Amino acid sequence: MTPTFRVYNGGVNLVFGVNGLAELKNVLSSMRRPVIVTGRRSAVESGALAEVTKVLEESGVSYVVYDRATPNPTLQQAEELAEYYRSEGGMEFIAIGGGSVIDLAKSARVLVAGGGSVREYFYGLRQAPREKPLLFVVNTTHGTGSEVDRFAVLTDEGELEKRGFPAGYPDYGVDDPRYTLTLPVNQSVYTSIDALSHAIEAATSRASSPYTELLSVEASRRVFEYLPRVVGNPRDLEARYWLLYASMLGGIAIDHSLTHLGHGLEHVLSAYNPRLPHGAGLALVHAKLIEYIYKARPETTWRILSAVDPGLRPRSEDAQRAASAFKGFLERVGFSEGLGDYGFTPGEVERLFKSVVSRKSMKRYVELAPFEVTEGLLSEVASGLPY
Numbered sequence: 001m002t003p004t005f006r007v008y009n010g011g012v013n014l015v016f017g018v019n020g021l022a023e024l025k026n027v028l029s030s031m032r033r034p035v036i037v038t039g040r041r042s043a044v045e046s047g048a049l050a051e052v053t054k055v056l057e058e059s060g061v062s063y064v065v066y067d068r069a070t071p072n073p074t075l076q077q078a079e080e081l082a083e084y085y086r087s088e089g090g091m092e093f094i095a096i097g098g099g100s101v102i103d104l105a106k107s108a109r110v111l112v113a114g115g116g117s118v119r120e121y122f123y124g125l126r127q128a129p130r131e132k133p134l135l136f137v138v139n140t141t142h143g144t145g146s147e148v149d150r151f152a153v154l155t156d157e158g159e160l161e162k163r164g165f166p167a168g169y170p171d172y173g174v175d176d177p178r179y180t181l182t183l184p185v186n187q188s189v190y191t192s193i194d195a196l197s198h199a200i201e202a203a204t205s206r207a208s209s210p211y212t213e214l215l216s217v218e219a220s221r222r223v224f225e226y227l228p229r230v231v232g233n234p235r236d237l238e239a240r241y242w243l244l245y246a247s248m249l250g251g252i253a254i255d256h257s258l259t260h261l262g263h264g265l266e267h268v269l270s271a272y273n274p275r276l277p278h279g280a281g282l283a284l285v286h287a288k289l290i291e292y293i294y295k296a297r298p299e300t301t302w303r304i305l306s307a308v309d310p311g312l313r314p315r316s317e318d319a320q321r322a323a324s325a326f327k328g329f330l331e332r333v334g335f336s337e338g339l340g341d342y343g344f345t346p347g348e349v350e351r352l353f354k355s356v357v358s359r360k361s362m363k364r365y366v367e368l369a370p371f372e373v374t375e376g377l378l379s380e381v382a383s384g385l386p387y
Contacts, residue, residue, distance in 0.1 A: 002177075002241045009148045009252050011169035016248060018241075020174045021051055027136060027172050028052065028094075029059035034136070035090040037081065037105040039069045042140045043096040046179040052096060052138060064088045069097060072162070072274040073104040074155045078118045081108035085133075092134040095170075098191065099144025099278075102137050103152040106167040109135050110152075121165055122154055123361070128168050137170040140179045142243040143191025143279055145198060145251015147173040155271050162271035163361050164263075175248055177240040185234055189333050190279030192227045192243055196220055197282040198250030200290070200304060202257040204297040205368045212257040213300060215249045220304040222246035224329065231333050261356075261373060262289050264365025265381070268352045269344070276342045283335055288384035290326045292377065294319040296370040338386040350382040 004017025015023045036043075036052070043049040049065075056063050066084050070077070081104055085093070090112075095105035111118050113132040120126035139147040146152070152167035183191070196219070202208060203216035222242045229239035266281040294301045295316045302314035302322075309325035312318050330336075339349060354375045356362045366373045 002238060007148065007248065009169070009255060010150055011171065012148055012173050013171065014148055014173040014175060014248075016175040016245070018176060018178060018237075020176045021055070021138070024136070024172055024174060025055050028055045029061065031056070031061050031063075031134070032091040033089055034061070034063045034092040034094045035085050035088060036063055036065045036094045036096060037069055037101055037108075038065065038067045038096045039098075039101055040067060042098065042182070043067075043101075045182045046140045048096050048138045048140055048176075048179045052094060063094075064090070069101045069104050071100050071277065072155050072270055073100050073107070074157050075118050075122060076157070078104060078107035078111060078154060081105070082111040082118070085112055090133070092136065094136045094138070096138040096140065098139070098141035099146040099153070102139070102144070102146040102170070103154065103167075105135060105137070106146070106152040106170070107154055109133055110167050118154070119156070121167070122156065122163070124165065128166060132168060134172075135170045137173045138179065139173065139175050139244075141183060141187070141191045142180055142240065142247040143194035145195065145247050145254065147175060148248055148251040149255035151255070153267075155274065160271045161361055162267040175244050177237055177244045180240045180244060181235055181237065183234070185231055185334070187277075188230050188234065188243075189227065189335055190277045190283075191247070192223050192230075192279070193283045193330075193335070194279040195243070195247040195250040196223045197262055197279075197286060198254045198259065199223075199246075200286065200293065200301070201259040201262050202250070202253035203300050203304060204293050204370050205257045205260045206370060207368055208257045208300070212253045213303070215253040217303050219246040219249040219253065221307050224307045227333050258368055259365065260368040260370070261365055262286050264356055264362050265289070265353060267365075268356060268362075269339075269349070272352060273342055273344070280335075280337055283330055284337065284339055284385055285381075287327050287330065287386055288323065288381050291319045291323040292371055292381070294322040340387040344387070346383060346387060349385065350379050353378040353382045
């Protein structure tokens with residue numbers, strides 16, 4: 001069974017399931033002049049854009065489309081979208097796409113409502129205002145969970161800084177697995193590994209709780225079971241449903257317990273080279289980092305990884321076996337990339353990783369890790385990654 005149901009987290013009212021948009025038609029039809037934010041392809045190819053605009057047009061709602069969102073959105077792009085919104089007389093935001101599109105819309109909405117520069121919000125010099133334009137999101141990937149959490153991730157190209165900041169929850173959201181059927185296989189793997197990384201880090205963060213551990217174990221189980229099915233048959237709607245469900249749970253988990261060092265290290269890498277997909281970077285980082293996480297939190301991490309290796313024991317001495325299980329799963333779903341594919345060298349990665357301990361923006365990722373983060377540990381991680 002794949003039921004359609006409602007999820008309420010923070011300030012978002014989300015409809016999850018096939019044809020979920022139908023339950024929120026009244027919200028779209030009551031809009032005045034939305035700015036639809038999309039990338040170049042997924043909103044069109046998935047059919048989500050056509051379904052949203054059909055409702056708007058049938059209701060006599062005028063709208064404009066901003067289709068210049070890109071992966072790893074920047075501070076400058078958020079400023080540009082906010083200016084576009086103002087110049088077009090926008091009254092609401094509709095984001096149709098994956099995490100990058102949703103995060104860009106979240107960021108521009110803060111800027112429109114609060115004024116100033118997006119840099120101020122990004123670096124915590126100004127807080128997002130409570131009152132903001134309505135944001136309606138239609139998610140087209142099963143990775144970030146941005147449709148249910150309060151964070152937006154941007155990149156400051158000038159400082160080579162990538163991080164999340166609290167931009168506020170969407171008001172309404174749709175998670176319909178039909179919109180993920182056109183995701184290419186490699187993107188399906190990347191986004192699912194992103195969701196899996198959310199689960200692992202939220203469950204083992206110093207801010208974790210029994211609640212987020214429960215969400216994380218369930219999310220991980222679904223990824224381990226259904227990602228191989230999607231790799232074998234990308235049009236498997238049931239498998240897409242459960243991967244989307246896993247992603248949504250992962251989003252709620254990090255909303256409550258946050259991410260830690262894995263995401264911090266990936267942000268450093270993809271800020272330096274934006275060609276590195278977020279999920280691919282996380283897969284490569286966790287191929288080694290999972291060993292340290294397992295040593296520090298063996299019982300919790302065992303609950304997650306025993307689904308791919310039933311022979312694992314909840315003991316620190318099984319950490320290397322846990323890392324092998326994680327890498328074995330990556331191989332099973334066809335992930336065989338290395339950092340060298342994106343131009344990174346071991347020395348370069350070691351230099352970038354060591355910078356984490358002195359970067360103020362990385363403090364949260366370091367402090368939430370379940371072990372002490374030192375330059376020596378970061379050197380070990382860098383030297384152990386796949387190249």
